[in-house]
Amino acid sequence: MMTLEAGATEHQTQMAKHAPHSTPAAVINSSNSNTPEKTIEAELVWKGISSSFMLPFEQWKDDLPWYKRWSASVNLGYPLVETPATLPANATTGPSNQNLTASLSLKYSIIGNWFVSATAYHYFDSELQQPWNPDFTYVFGYSDWRPYTFSLLYSNYGGNRFNPSSEVKHTEFSQGTWSLGWKFPITKPFVDWLSFTDEGAIGCQVDYNYTPEYFDLESVxxxxxxxxxxxGCKYSIVGNWYANATVFYYLDSSQKQPWNPDFTYGFGYFDWHPGTVTVQYNNYSGNRWNSADRGPETGRFKDGSISVSYSFKF
Known part of the structure; x- marks a missing residue:
């Protein structure tokens, strides 16, 4: 996991495991075969929308006890290049961290699909840790992997510190990002045109992202x-192998910083089951449609990183 630009969120770009799940054809075609496909899909859309943000209090009696609602993962992130960036000392947002890191993530499922999660980081080269490279990050909100559901997340990947100096806070809550999203699958016949495998499936998500306060490099x-x-869309190629990409539109182009991407991308092997290993390549650097517009040391393939993670439950 790495520090991201203002306006990006973890479920969009940082970790493929938070990307929208591709929807199996069985989910779309699970209704009566005699029912028109348009009617089936309309029912699925309404089911997804109407079930969003539910608080299933009745499940608390029969559901898992609180101590079994925890899940976790350990991660090793290896950047393809290690280049320290130079920004003003008061910056708490900046380019993706280019430093070998180890991290531990904990997630607590509160009720239904409401959750809170946090990640702590260790930097193997402490001298490369920048003010905007966090000691910890945190996310909370609602996210359901099922198609046609809404999500609402708050995420903070800024320069959070366990032991801040007198001029720095533990965290700047106003510099986190609120994201309202909606998931949807790419259905037939379009998925057949886009997929080159029989098992291919594509799930997408559209988000509105709002960051109350952000660092502007030009004005410092x-x-x-x-x-x-x-x-953002995730293409499940075959089995647990996937590729994903996210494109961004800035409502005010003057807000875009050198490290803010026009798009991000990744690929790898991901298994959501506990006790499994995930291997990913991700590139969240300042990718630009026009390479001439890239900031220094950003937007190249080698500015991405490889991560290996292991997930488990308590």
Missing amino acids: EYKTQHQTFSL
């Missing part, structure tokens, strides 16, 4: 109301 000060729209 903090500004307000950073806003983007994003569209």
